[in-house]
Amino acid sequence: MRVLAHARGSITKTVIQKGQNQFNPIIIGFLCTWCSYAGADQAGVSRREYPPNILPIRVMCSGRISPHHILKAFQMGADGVLVAGCHLGECHYIRGNYMTAKRIPVVKELLSFMGLSPQRLGLTWVSASEGDRFAAVVREFTEQIRELGPSPLRGVS
Amino acid sequence: MNYRTVLTTCVYCGCGCGLYLEVLDDELVGTLPCKTHPINEGGLCIKGWSAHEFVTSEKRLRRPLVKKDGHFVEVDWGEAMGRAAAGLGKIKEERGPQSLALLSSAKCTNEENFLLMKFARGVLGTNNIDHCARLCHASTVAGLAQAFGSGAMTNSTPEIEEADCILVTGSNTTEAHPLIASRILRAKEKGAKLIVVDPRGIQLSSYADIHVRQRLGTDVAWINGVMNIIISEGWHDKDFIERRTEGFEELEKKVKEHTPERAEQITGISQVDLRRIAETYAKAERASIIYAMGITQHTTGTDNVLSLCNLALLTGNVGKRGSGVNPLRGQNNVQGACDMGCLPNLLSGYQSIASDELRGKFEVEWGVKLPKEPGLTVVEMMEAAAGGRIKGMFILGENPLLSDPDINHVREALQRLDLLVVLDIFLTETAELADVVLPGVSFAEKDGTFTATDRRVQRVRKAIEPLGEARPDWQIICELAQAMGGEGFQYKSPEEVFGEIARLTPIYAGITYPRIEERGVQWPCRSEEDPGTEFMHEKEFSRGLGKFTAVDFREPAELADEDYPLMLTTGRSAFQFHTGSLSRKSPSLRRELDEAYLEMNPLDAGELGVPEGEAVKVSSREG
Amino acid sequence: MEALRAKVAQLLKEKAISGFLGLKLEHGHPSPFLFTGEEGLDLLVVSDTRFPLTKLLQRLTSKYPEEKFGVMVRGCDERSLIELHKDNQVNLEHLVTVGVACSQELAQRCGCKVPYPSQFEVGEPATGVEGGGELESIEGMAEDERFNFWMEQFGKCIKCYGCRNSCPLCYCSECTLEDSFLVPPGETPPKAPIFHLIRAFHTVGRCIDCGLCEEACPVGIPLRTIYKKLGQVVSELFGYSPGKEVEGRSPLSFLGEKPFKEQG
Numbered sequence A: 001m002r003v004l005a006h007a008r009g010s011i012t013k014t015v016i017q018k019g020q021n022q023f024n025p026i027i028i029g030f031l032c033t034w035c036s037y038a039g040a041d042q043a044g045v046s047r048r049e050y051p052p053n054i055l056p057i058r059v060m061c062s063g064r065i066s067p068h069h070i071l072k073a074f075q076m077g078a079d080g081v082l083v084a085g086c087h088l089g090e091c092h093y094i095r096g097n098y099m100t101a102k103r104i105p106v107v108k109e110l111l112s113f114m115g116l117s118p119q120r121l122g123l124t125w126v127s128a129s130e131g132d133r134f135a136a137v138v139r140e141f142t143e144q145i146r147e148l149g150p151s152p153l154r155g156v157s
Numbered sequence B: 001m002n003y004r005t006v007l008t009t010c011v012y013c014g015c016g017c018g019l020y021l022e023v024l025d026d027e028l029v030g031t032l033p034c035k036t037h038p039i040n041e042g043g044l045c046i047k048g049w050s051a052h053e054f055v056t057s058e059k060r061l062r063r064p065l066v067k068k069d070g071h072f073v074e075v076d077w078g079e080a081m082g083r084a085a086a087g088l089g090k091i092k093e094e095r096g097p098q099s100l101a102l103l104s105s106a107k108c109t110n111e112e113n114f115l116l117m118k119f120a121r122g123v124l125g126t127n128n129i130d131h132c133a134r135l136c137h138a139s140t141v142a143g144l145a146q147a148f149g150s151g152a153m154t155n156s157t158p159e160i161e162e163a164d165c166i167l168v169t170g171s172n173t174t175e176a177h178p179l180i181a182s183r184i185l186r187a188k189e190k191g192a193k194l195i196v197v198d199p200r201g202i203q204l205s206s207y208a209d210i211h212v213r214q215r216l217g218t219d220v221a222w223i224n225g226v227m228n229i230i231i232s233e234g235w236h237d238k239d240f241i242e243r244r245t246e247g248f249e250e251l252e253k254k255v256k257e258h259t260p261e262r263a264e265q266i267t268g269i270s271q272v273d274l275r276r277i278a279e280t281y282a283k284a285e286r287a288s289i290i291y292a293m294g295i296t297q298h299t300t301g302t303d304n305v306l307s308l309c310n311l312a313l314l315t316g317n318v319g320k321r322g323s324g325v326n327p328l329r330g331q332n333n334v335q336g337a338c339d340m341g342c343l344p345n346l347l348s349g350y351q352s353i354a355s356d357e358l359r360g361k362f363e364v365e366w367g368v369k370l371p372k373e374p375g376l377t378v379v380e381m382m383e384a385a386a387g388g389r390i391k392g393m394f395i396l397g398e399n400p401l402l403s404d405p406d407i408n409h410v411r412e413a414l415q416r417l418d419l420l421v422v423l424d425i426f427l428t429e430t431a432e433l434a435d436v437v438l439p440g441v442s443f444a445e446k447d448g449t450f451t452a453t454d455r456r457v458q459r460v461r462k463a464i465e466p467l468g469e470a471r472p473d474w475q476i477i478c479e480l481a482q483a484m485g486g487e488g489f490q491y492k493s494p495e496e497v498f499g500e501i502a503r504l505t506p507i508y509a510g511i512t513y514p515r516i517e518e519r520g521v522q523w524p525c526r527s528e529e530d531p532g533t534e535f536m537h538e539k540e541f542s543r544g545l546g547k548f549t550a551v552d553f554r555e556p557a558e559l560a561d562e563d564y565p566l567m568l569t570t571g572r573s574a575f576q577f578h579t580g581s582l583s584r585k586s587p588s589l590r591r592e593l594d595e596a597y598l599e600m601n602p603l604d605a606g607e608l609g610v611p612e613g614e615a616v617k618v619s620s621r622e623g
Numbered sequence C: 001m002e003a004l005r006a007k008v009a010q011l012l013k014e015k016a017i018s019g020f021l022g023l024k025l026e027h028g029h030p031s032p033f034l035f036t037g038e039e040g041l042d043l044l045v046v047s048d049t050r051f052p053l054t055k056l057l058q059r060l061t062s063k064y065p066e067e068k069f070g071v072m073v074r075g076c077d078e079r080s081l082i083e084l085h086k087d088n089q090v091n092l093e094h095l096v097t098v099g100v101a102c103s104q105e106l107a108q109r110c111g112c113k114v115p116y117p118s119q120f121e122v123g124e125p126a127t128g129v130e131g132g133g134e135l136e137s138i139e140g141m142a143e144d145e146r147f148n149f150w151m152e153q154f155g156k157c158i159k160c161y162g163c164r165n166s167c168p169l170c171y172c173s174e175c176t177l178e179d180s181f182l183v184p185p186g187e188t189p190p191k192a193p194i195f196h197l198i199r200a201f202h203t204v205g206r207c208i209d210c211g212l213c214e215e216a217c218p219v220g221i222p223l224r225t226i227y228k229k230l231g232q233v234v235s236e237l238f239g240y241s242p243g244k245e246v247e248g249r250s251p252l253s254f255l256g257e258k259p260f261k262e263q264g
């Protein structure tokens, strides 16, 4: 929960900072500390460029990301949410990411039924050494969200 | 091991939802909605769902209290009753009955209200009896009675669904009367047009076809403006006006002066919107007006109510299904407390105390002489107490300290009394000031009846035994009356009291416990054969003809000015109730909302530099 | 009805159960009641009025874990008991169910696929109702239309918690809907869609599609449609149908290595 409290602060800040002219999506990235967060670091160290639209939130394991967090992010006006964890079979907590793999498709279906494009929710597996791949995934996901346009939940609350 | 569910009526608002109290091993453990109840049909609001929670609160009074040297001490019933009876008796003896006053309770049963009324008039000999409806709906009773001859909701809750047009004004229905709001939404889904006139954006306004915000306190002006348009367009129901009303010419004359331009100027509602309201309302086959305290809690409350009545009469929207003028009464039994004659000038069933014939009927039944002069209203009582003219008061389950407009004034007034006796289930702010506090019981521990806002008389049933040494309020009143030498207070049960109510009160005459066993009956119900009245004034108004009253717009008594630049209005929350004496004892409700709050226009807030969630200090000319 | 009464009388007499949770007709309305002896059994009824009996049962079984209880079950009640048993909320071994097959009318009203329990003492099995009610028409909407539809529906919510309070599978002592970070307290309507989506997600792999939630909703939000949709998703992805059989576990209730249904 603390994680999300932090996210709230950052989202609000970004909403205010972002200009209105070009659509700059707000994307929340829930990143597993053991792999994708490290991957993001890697990307940074090796100066791989990726769009600054993603607000990374570090979690101990992708299995710790409850759908509540994802829903809260959307409720607060996020245009996209990217969940990233270790490759299947490589989770530090053995099976944490299998739970993620089960949950995310269900959440996508739920969003879709609510009239929110399921493409706003991304799931990817990245290892600590795949800095390049991380940057590419983020670039692609950001483009995808840019195309979808602002979330209809923006400005709802 | 035992588990049962007891059918009863919700104790919070005036909707009158049917609910079951769940009792496991003689303890209250939960609430369930009655699936087959005519009002709520299986739904409840959050207050209903948690209606059992406050009952067993730690804070419940379990023993009588008497103040000694400024502190409460627990005493036995004998001592507390003795002190109350002797104290009241002494004041009556030395200062005369007019130095006593009583406040009855819109939370208590009809039987209890009736008994308190009987005690006041028959035993103490005073007409100084009133209750909190004075502050909310006295203008409703006065206004509707003047126009139609009866001061209650003309139609019934289930019928709202049948309306083609619903005009909601001064009622935040989803918060204050959730299970009536659900009918409004259902009507809307069936195609009814919804008009909301409210200075605030409320939940219903997002479903409204027309939502306008009037400047606070300008209700008469917009209604006159709307009527002006209706008459000049010829949308009024001439036949209805001809056959069933009087006073149209004067109204027409007055309304002519209130051109749409003028209405726009005063109210801030555009002429275009006024026109849309006029057309939508007037052209509907069945149009229903729903209002609450946003209309009545004004210095011009009666004028506002009369104006709404004018509007309904003008378009023939009274006396048929799904129409009418429908005040939503706040407390679960505020309708009943009025019906039972807990009013300074009226006996039960709105029978005038001044009428020798009507009063005589009660005198014969009770075998005593009753005072003829109307008594004091709650506001006058407080004045009189402050001025030293009222010396002793008996307050039944009310908390005037918080509910009355001016807290300091009330506190001083109550402190000046020689004797204050409070019968309540909690040590409320008012009870703290008392000399004697008698522990009554909640709705779960007694039998009786409540009358819902749509005149529906329904049963309240005992689910558990009284907590500690607390006793049912009706018994306490009877014991006190007897201790003071009152005759005719030996009732075996509330049902017996109800029999007496029916005998003395024509609008309740045909109602008996067996008849309301399953579904309740709506008054007027004049005989055993009378099925009760779903909607009133069908063939004839209670007063014969419906009466138009030409009303002029007056500015509210207090306006915003430089010293006090903002206008403040009151609101309701679905999660708390009244002064919170019940709902703040309920964990589920406290979790939702534990403090009172104030909403501000973001522009005003910006100007004053008040951020969201900030504590603000509010001051007015009254304190 | 007589068959039911006789059966219950026998169970009580043989002391096979210490009490029977059923419906009692009193004051003209049927309501839940625990019958503990033969007297009063003449008021035991079967009616088309539904209460979450298996939810109320949990109160009894948690207070008296060693006692055996009897309970009247319809198809949906039985499905809820199966799911509750898997979640360790009731113990089927301590329960004696007495089945009731629903009338065709009730089955229609509920839109119920299997309107009878596995065994029943009362009634004739009615034909199950196929189709998802409003589900198809909502799915048929365009995305933004669907979004607006739901936001309008959720905007009616008066936050009574009736949907949760009526759900036999909502047994948590701490409810996420009351988490003040996720759903700010004291607001009507509650923040939408999150309030409703949290509840929806909590029904995943548990909802047995009884519709009691929707029945309790005073403002008529088609809640069950959402849960129905998720039920279909769970069935397609994981091959799991809550309440169907005592074996197997709900896919989201455990950490497993096989995320999806075996293909083929």
Ligand code: SF4
Pocket: B010, B011, B012, B013, B014, B015, B016, B017, B040, B044, B045, B046, B047, B048, B049, B177, B178, B179, B180
């Ligand atoms: S709507 Fe009123 S009567 Fe009904 S449950 Fe809520 S508070 Fe009680």
Ligand code: SF4
Pocket: C163, C166, C167, C168, C169, C170, C203, C206, C207, C208, C209, C210, C211, C212, C213, C214, C224, C227
């Ligand atoms: S249909 Fe509603 S009440 Fe029934 S199990 Fe599903 S969520 Fe619970």
Ligand code: SF4
Pocket: C156, C157, C158, C159, C160, C161, C162, C163, C164, C213, C216, C217, C218, C219, C220, C221, C223
């Ligand atoms: S039952 Fe309906 S109104 Fe009540 S909380 Fe649930 S969705 Fe909202």
Ligand code: FES
Pocket: A032, A033, A034, A035, A060, A061, A062, A063, A085, A086, A090, A091, A092, A093, A096, A097
């Ligand atoms: S540790 Fe990375 S997903 Fe579990």
